[in-house]
Each structure stands twice: as C-alpha cells, then as structure tokens.
Amino acid sequence: MSTTEQRKVIDSRGSFCPGPITDLFKAYRSSQLGDVIELLATDPAAKADVTAWTRKSGNELVSVVDEQGYTRITVKITKKR
Amino acid sequence: MSQATALRAEEKGAQTERMLIILSKGSMDMVYPALMIATTAATMGKEVHMFFTFWGLQAVSKKSVGSLKVSPVGNPGMPMPNILGMIPGMTAMATKMMGGKIRKAKLPSIPDMFKMAKDLGVKLHACSTTMEVMGTPRESLIDEIDDVVGAATMVSLGEGGETIFI
Numbered sequence: 001m002s003t004t005e006q007r008k009v010i011d012s013r014g015s016f017c018p019g020p021i022t023d024l025f026k027a028y029r030s031s032q033l034g035d036v037i038e039l040l041a042t043d044p045a046a047k048a049d050v051t052a053w054t055r056k057s058g059n060e061l062v063s064v065v066d067e068q069g070y071t072r073i074t075v076k077i078t079k080k081r
Numbered sequence: 082m083s084q085a086t087a088l089r090a091e092e093k094g095a096q097t098e099r100m101l102i103i104l105s106k107g108s109m110d111m112v113y114p115a116l117m118i119a120t121t122a123a124t125m126g127k128e129v130h131m132f133f134t135f136w137g138l139q140a141v142s143k144k145s146v147g148s149l150k151v152s153p154v155g156n157p158g159m160p161m162p163n164i165l166g167m168i169p170g171m172t173a174m175a176t177k178m179m180g181g182k183i184r185k186a187k188l189p190s191i192p193d194m195f196k197m198a199k200d201l202g203v204k205l206h207a208c209s210t211t212m213e214v215m216g217t218p219r220e221s222l223i224d225e226i227d228d229v230v231g232a233a234t235m236v237s238l239g240e241g242g243e244t245i246f247i
Binding site: 014015016017018019021022024025049052053056057081 | 117120121124125126186187188197201
C-alpha cells in the first residue's frame with residue numbers, strides 16, 4: 001500500500017442511466033489500484049447498476065449510503081484490466 | 082444443460098465476452114436504448130459491436146444523426162390515440178416532447194452518445210447492402226463508423242456472444 005492512493009468524488013446527480021455508470025467508468029479508467037471513488041447519484045437505478053458493475057469488473061463496493069436526496073456509493077479500485 | 086451449451090459456456094469463459102447489437106430502426110426511441118446498452122456493456126468489460134442495417138443506417142448518417150424522430154404511428158406506448166399520430170405535425174410534436182424529457186434526464190445527445198461509445202471501445206459497422214439500397218455513400222456516414230461490412234462479418238462478430246436485435 002502506497003500513500004499515493006486517491007479519493008475522487010464524482011457527481012452524477014441529475015443524470016440517469018447510463019450517465020452514472022459511464023461517469024464512474026471514466027473515473028475508473030484514470031485511477032490507480034487502491035484508489036477510492038465516491039459516486040453521488042440521484043438515479044434510483046444507480047445502486048443496483050454500480051453493484052452489478054463492481055461484480056462484473058472485479059472491483060469492491062465499499063458502501064452505499066443514502067444522503068439527503070441522493071445516494072453516495074463508494075467503490076474501491078481493486079482490479080484494473 | 083446440454084453438452085453443447087456446457088461446451089459453449091466453457092469456450093466463452095476463455096475469451097472476452099461479446100455483445101452484438103443489430104440496429105435496424107432509425108427512430109430516436111430505438112437508437113437511444115441501443116446506445117445505452119452498448120455503452121454500459123462496454124464499461125462492464127464486454128467487446129461490443131453495433132451493426133447498422135436498413136433504417137438503422139439513419140442513426141449513423143451525418144445528415145440525420147442529430148435529428149432522429151419519434152413516431153406516434155404504430156407506437157401504442159405513446160400517450161395519445163394512435164389515429165391522431167397520422168395528423169401532420171404529430172411526429173414533430175412527439176419528438177419535441179421526448180427530446181425535452183431526454184434533456185431533463187441529462188442524457189447526452191445521440192451524436193454525443195456515439196462519441197462516448199467510440200471512446201469506450203464500441204465498434205460500429207455499417208451494412209453494405211443497405212448503403213447500396215438507400216444510396217448512402219461511405220462519406221455520408223459519421224466519422225465514428227469503423228467499417229462497412231456484410232452479414233457474414235456480422236454473424237462472425239456475434240459468434241460466441243449475445244446478439245440483440247432492435
């Protein structure tokens with residue numbers, strides 16, 4: 001574990017499928033192993049979609065927290081292809 | 082599970098999963114779902130191909146890519162009696178209505194969705210027969226098109242993966 005790991009916040013609030021996933025993917029592409037991405041979304045499908053994405057891509061779903069009017073989904077990059 | 086399916090599943094695991102989307106329609110409500118599925122599948126690591134045939138070619142023609150329409154005719158999902166769809170101006174109205182809703186959902190425009198798809202590695206193939214039938218030269222297609230192919234290439238692109246026909 002190095003200290004260069006980053007935490008990024010991606011704001012996808014107001015955008016719907018495939019917006020949140022493509023936003024997350026763009027952040028994933030420019031990320032390093034160990035980085036953490038926080039995705040903010042209002043799309044009700046985002047929880048299930050990000051869960052499916054992490055399962056498929058081999059990354060880790062850290063937490064899903066319902067905030068005031070949006071959801072904060074935290075993903076840890078554990079696999080880069 | 083038959084032996085053949087088991088075998089296919091085994092082969093599938095060995096390579097990148099593929100998805101082929103055949104788009105044969107050129108209306109906005111058909112092109113959007115095709116692009117949504119394509120871009121999402123690409124983010125999930127699939128090798129995605131889109132094949133544009135018949136009216137689907139309109140979706141990748143420079144002239145029409147930015148002005149695809151929604152027709153209320155033959156579309157029972159539209160919130161109006163079907164017969165009204167035949168009145169002049171109804172297609173424009175339905176298109177305007179849907180366009181407004183799409184912008185509200187912050188969905189990118191169709192030309193932007195194609196750019197995004199390309200950026201994510203989706204491959205775009207135009208059908209040569211349709212181009213001949215419709216008199217569509219290669220130059221009239223959007224720059225994102227990778228190549229002009231026939232049905233045999235399309236069939237081989239779908240091999241070992243899943244195929245979606247729209």
